Amino acid sequence: MRNKINYIYLFLFISVFFLIIGVYLTIDAYWGINCTEISGSQIEYIKNLPFCVDLGKKKNIPLYKENYFLKKHTFIYGFIITKNYENKSSVREINIITKRPLGRQTDLICLIDTRSRN
Amino acid sequence: MNKRKIVFLFTIIFISVVLQYIFFVFTLKTIDLFRIINIKDTFNKILLLSTNIESEIPGLKTDDNSFILSMPSVDINKAFIINNKDYIIINFNKLNLSFNLIPSEISARKNKSIKFINVKSADIKDCGFITFSCSINNEIIESIFYMNKNIYLFPDNFKVF
Numbered sequence: 001m002r003n004k005i006n007y008i009y010l011f012l013f014i015s016v017f018f019l020i021i022g023v024y025l026t027i028d029a030y031w032g033i034n035c036t037e038i039s040g041s042q043i044e045y046i047k048n049l050p051f052c053v054d055l056g057k058k059k060n061i062p063l064y065k066e067n068y069f070l071k072k073h074t075f076i077y078g079f080i081i082t083k084n085y086e087n088k089s090s091v092r093e094i095n096i097i098t099k100r101p102l103g104r105q106t107d108l109i110c111l112i113d114t115r116s117r118n
Numbered sequence: 119m120n121k122r123k124i125v126f127l128f129t130i131i132f133i134s135v136v137l138q139y140i141f142f143v144f145t146l147k148t149i150d151l152f153r154i155i156n157i158k159d160t161f162n163k164i165l166l167l168s169t170n171i172e173s174e175i176p177g178l179k180t181d182d183n184s185f186i187l188s189m190p191s192v193d194i195n196k197a198f199i200i201n202n203k204d205y206i207i208i209n210f211n212k213l214n215l216s217f218n219l220i221p222s223e224i225s226a227r228k229n230k231s232i233k234f235i236n237v238k239s240a241d242i243k244d245c246g247f248i249t250f251s252c253s254i255n256n257e258i259i260e261s262i263f264y265m266n267k268n269i270y271l272f273p274d275n276f277k278v279f
Contacts, residue, residue: 009123012130019137026144033151037158041261048247048264068251068258 034069035098039108042096050114053082076100090115150257157234157252164206166266171244175205183210185242191225210240
């Protein structure tokens with residue numbers, strides 16, 4: 001009987017451990033959706049102003065005005081890296097990286113034709 | 119049952135309740151977020167088919183709570199009628215955000231509207247590009263859009279909403 005009760009305690013302890021993982025994944029998914037939305041918005045901005053980020057340099061986001069979510073969650077940050085796609089100067093590869101706690105990150109990569117806007 | 123086990127049980131139950139509360143809160147926040155994304159996608163879709171931002175149309179002038187977009191009318195064969203415009207009126211009033219499609223007399227489009235309720239705030243501004251921000255409860259999405267330059271690129275079956 002005593003042994004059985006000890007197993008119940010062990011089971012309770014393990015279930016809390018899994019509960020912590022589940023809750024963290026839920027929170028991380030929420031952050032992830034927000035990060036994707038922020039990245040999408042930044043891509044839309046750069047798409048029309050492709051030369052606002054210098055080649056090979058990191059630029060912190062947001063590029064245009066403050067972002068409410070990033071301002072509120074200071075531990076989430078991101079930057080933009082731009083390079084020529086396959087060494088072609090007419091096509092740029094824009095990579096927006098947003099970093100979240102525990103090494104999680106969202107990468108959004110977009111190719112932009114720099115010869116014309118849109 | 120000794121004291122240590124009671125403390126252990128109490129701690130486990132307390133942690134479980136707190137974690138379940140956090141899970142519940144974040145689930146609600148995610149639902150709100152998806153609702154805003156739905157509004158943003160509707161706006162983006164309208165914008166893709168629009169050609170102009172109007173400051174006023176007969177019987178209505180834009181103010182802080184309204185925004186008007188125009189797009190060429192379409193005939194039954196989905197071809198654009200260049201000199202005729204359909205209008206989309208976006209109106210935010212008393213926690214309701216509505217999108218109203220007002221077609222011209224010869225347009226094949228029908229009068230339609232979509233209403234999103236319990237929207238805390240909505241703001242659309244034209245400053246060379248269009249800034250869109252919307253909030254439901256404490257969730258906010260801020261986006262930037264540009265006016266579409268070639269509506270002819272879209273397939274015939276691309277609907278306003």
